Structures are given as C-alpha cells and as structure tokens.
Amino acid sequence: EPEVTQTPSHQVTQMGQEVILRCVPISNHLYFYWYRQILGQKVEFLVSFYNNEISEKSEIFDDQFSVERPDGSNFTLKIRSTKLEDSAMYFCASSGTSGASSYEQYFGPGTRLTVT
Amino acid sequence: AQSVAQPEDQVNVAEGNPLTVKCTYSVSGNPYLFWYVQYPNRGLQFLLKYITGDNLVKGSYGFEAEFNKSQTSFHLKKPSALVSDSALYFCAVRESLYSGGGADGLTFGKGTHLIIQP
Numbered sequence: 001e002p003e004v005t006q007t008p009s010h011q012v013t014q015m016g017q018e019v020i021l022r023c024v025p026i027s028n029h030l031y032f033y034w035y036r037q038i039l040g041q042k043v044e045f046l047v048s049f050y051n052n053e054i055s056e057k058s059e060i061f062d063d064q065f066s067v068e069r070p071d072g073s074n075f076t077l078k079i080r081s082t083k084l085e086d087s088a089m090y091f092c093a094s095s096g097t098s099g100a101s102s103y104e105q106y107f108g109p110g111t112r113l114t115v116t
Numbered sequence: 117a118q119s120v121a122q123p124e125d126q127v128n129v130a131e132g133n134p135l136t137v138k139c140t141y142s143v144s145g146n147p148y149l150f151w152y153v154q155y156p157n158r159g160l161q162f163l164l165k166y167i168t169g170d171n172l173v174k175g176s177y178g179f180e181a182e183f184n185k186s187q188t189s190f191h192l193k194k195p196s197a198l199v200s201d202s203a204l205y206f207c208a209v210r211e212s213l214y215s216g217g218g219a220d221g222l223t224f225g226k227g228t229h230l231i232i233q234p
Contacts (some may be wrong), residue, residue: 003158033221043160043206045221056220091159103148103167103210105222106160 002026003109006092007015012114013082021111023092032075033093034067036060043091049075063088082115089113118143120209122225129197130233137192137228146154147203149190150208151181161207166190177201197232204229 005024013019025032034046048055049067066078075094079086089112093105119142127217129135141147148167164175171183181192190207208222 034223040228042207043222043224045223048221053131058221093160103165104162105150105164107152109157109159 004094004106004110004114005015006090006108008111009109010114011111012116015084015115016081019082019088019113021079021092021110021113023075023077025094026071026096026106027093028075028095029094029106031055031095032067032069033095034077035091035093035107036088037085037091038085038088039108046077066094079113082113084115087113087115118147118209118211118223119120120207120223120225122184122205122228123193125226126229126231128158128174128233130200132196135192135197135201135230135232137205137207137230139190139192139225140188141186141190141207141209142207143211145211147190148210149181149183150210150226151179151192152206154204154206154227161190163205165177170191185224199232199234202230202232 031104032049035043037043045058047057047067048062064080068076089110091110092108095105121140123138127137150165151163153163154160163179164173164181166173166183174180179194181190183190204227206227207225210220210222
C-alpha cells in the first residue's frame, strides 16, 4: 500500500539555523500539506500546496517558512532561522486526484524537530 | 473560524464493549468531517470521513461515525472494542467550499486517548 514517507525521523538543530524537512507524497496525489504538533498540543495546519503553488496557509506559516516541490517526487518544508518554539513534530500529508478522494489526507510518520 | 472539540482526554472501555469517542465541531458553512487514529511513533491514519449523504458512515477496522447536524456532532463508535484499538484518536473538520477540491487544511481536535482494557 502506498504511503507518505518523511526524512529525517528526528532532526536536532541550533537556534538560528536553517532546516529542511523532506517528504515524498503518494505518487499520484496532487495536493500536499504540512502540519505540526507541538508536544502535548493539537495538530495544527501550516500550509497546503497544489499545482506548484501555495493554496492556503495558516497564520503560523510566516516568512520564516517556505515550501517547495523541487522535483516530481519530493515536497520540502524549509525553516530559515529556527526558534526554540519551532520544536515540534512536523507531519507531511497528501491527498488524491479528484472528487471525494481529494479530501482524504494521508499522513507521513512525521519528523521530530528539536531546536536547542 | 472553524473549530473542533473533543471533550474527553481519555476514554476507558472494557474489551468487547461498545465504545464512543465524542466530537463536536463549529463551522460557518457545511462541514467535511474526519476521524484519524495515531499509534505511538506513527503518523495519523485515516479512519473515515463524512462529506455528504448518509449520516452514518463506516470506516476502517469496524469503526463508524454518526453525523448529527442539529447537535453539530460527529461521534466515533464501534460495537465491540478490541485491545488493539487502544490509541490516540483525532477528529478533524474543514469547511466545504463552493469550488470543491482538496487544498484546504484540516482543523483538528486535541485528541482522545482510547484505552481498551482486557
């Protein structure tokens, strides 16, 4: 069964450093998302991406964040200058091609980002 | 703004008994509703969704959920709980758009720990 994959599983970085979190969505999906979950809190939407551009972003997704689909398979989240409060589990998700299946978002296992 | 409430941090059920995990939502338009399950050190797994049609929707692993528009609820249910159902369950909502499509992000509840006791 196809699944969303994410690398690395755990990333430790120092405050102020740039990090890139990587995701490989399900191959025939067209919609891509990033979410984060701060420890002990709810899952929060960051951004959605469709047709090579951002479709929607939350107020969390400020100028420090960017997303890119550099090739036909990867989807990345970049944080330019990490802050302590960026420490969280980051989930990538993707959803299908059209109709009702486009609403079913499939999540990867997450990347735990620790900013020290 | 849309929101989801899961009023119970934890639900304890004996194996073989029916289970219910509660969820209420708030959106300004029509809701699309979802349940996800998260096992330790794993991502969120899709269980079921309500988009339109029958108020009772069936999903994976024998779970079902009932959409109640008047009570703005979407409770998750299973007739007979298994120990392996023990996990963290999330309810999520997005508002339907006239234009349709899947690009909108989901708004999640805080999650409910379901513990099935042997």
